Amino acid sequence: MSSRIRQLATTTAIALLAGATLAACGGDDGPAQDASGGDQATTLRLGYFPNITHAPALVGVENGIFAENLGDVTLETTTFNAGPSAIEALFSGAIDATYIGPNPAITGWAQSQGEALQIISGVTSGGAALVVKPEITSVADLRGKKIATPQLGNTQDVALRHWLKEQGYATDTSGGGDVSVVPTANSEVVAAYTSGAIDGAWLPEPHLSRLIIEHGATVLVDERDEWPGGEFVTTHLIVSKEFLAADPDVVRDLLRGHLAALDYLATEPEAAATTANDHLEALTGNRLTDEILAASMDNLTFTVDPIASSLYGSAEHAQDAGLLDPVDLTGIYQLDLLNDLLTAAGKPTVDGEAAG
Known part of the structure; x- marks a missing residue:
């Protein structure tokens, strides 16, 4: 264990x-x-x-x-x-x-x-996607960028790292590599995005819709497109x-x-x-x-x-x-x-x- x-x-x-608490029916009932x-x-x-x-x-x-x-x-x-x-x-x-x-x-x-x-x-x-700053319009634009996920090893973190590897990018668990993957709590991702600390994030709803609607982020990868039948x-x-x-x-x-x-x-x-x-x-x-x-x-x-x-x-x-x-x-x-x-x-x- x-x-x-x-x-x-x-x-x-x-x-x-x-x-409601079950009523006793007489006698000494056990658990x-x-x-x-x-x-x-x-x-x-x-x-x-x-x-x-x-x-x-x-x-x-x-x-x-x-x-x-x-x-x-x-x-x-x-x-x-x-x-x-x-x-x-x-x-x-x-x-x-x-x-x-x-x-x-x-x-x-x-x-x-x-x-x-x-x-x-x-x-x-x-309900999960990679959303990025509007100036990032292609996979090639991701080199050298910082992309957030909720936590190392969580579902979106794995999805991002796998997808980046398929695109030919190297990553590591300390934030190095061709694209820096930055574990960032969902509650902190908007602040990190608006401050410029990250360039995008692979994250779940409602956080991805918030970045899109309130902060102008665009969808680079909808995770549904990565799976058979969506x-x-x-x-x-x-x-x-x-x-x-x-x-x-x-x-x-x-x-x-x-x-x-x-x-x-x-x-x-x-x-x-x-x-x-x-x-x-x-x-x-x-x-x-x-x-x-x-x-x-x-x-x-x-x-x-x-x-x-x-x-x-x-x-x-x-x-x-x-x-x-x-x-x-x-x-x-x-x-x-x-x-x-x-x-x-x-x-x-x-x-x-x-x-x-």
Whole structure:
């Protein structure tokens, strides 16, 4: 198992009371038991990011959808700025499950030799791009420039480094090479761009739409163009393998809430977008403008499909970029609980073992 948390990114903990307390029916009732026969957890600790790419988590927390579906299990939430920090929290036992991008999940799987986590659902596809200053109009113009990503080894960092290598540019993890890759927190990227500290960034929504709409950046690479069919996993839901084994019923209820949040986004997109924005404001103190919110939501697809082929592709990209040793991803998906719920709802099941 990996090392303990060294230092987590600034987190926001929000405790929600879940549902009504079950009334005693007489006698001395013991703790609730899960399907495995053990005592059921009384708390689920869930991680997610204050990003619109995590909209199902944002609306699920803000509207009490998770709390409603978890019943008498209390939800505690923590937010992260990038995936590696969330993985460290999962390793240490500080959280039980988290919404996260593909590459940190791959790295966590590799570091723990498949013992720490499993992917239990898809969440989001799309919503990532390389945006640059208007004077950068071609790949050739990138030589000598500084391009930001949210964090070394995160999903967008891997995407940028892989793409630059395909273009013939060398990079390294200390910011050297033909193009300097500069890890910059999403919350700091606008300031870095406007000050001239960076010339562009490969980053997710809503930050890329903000750079475009408010600061005149232009899209040099839309990541959808780099994947077959324009589909790639931006966010999926993972759970501690230990927690899943001990409390499958709690995980099932989390997935039930996750599906309800996805349904809300699909059936009431405008209301759901506003709800997500409300929660972003509560977390960060900042609210997206209507224009940026609309642009961001239009650039995203919320889906239960984990788009497994792109996960395998992302692993190959991380290996090519020198950020990951070869890894066997067999067994990283555990979609039985999800598919049971989808079948019961009369919806198509999803596949987690597609070849890359």
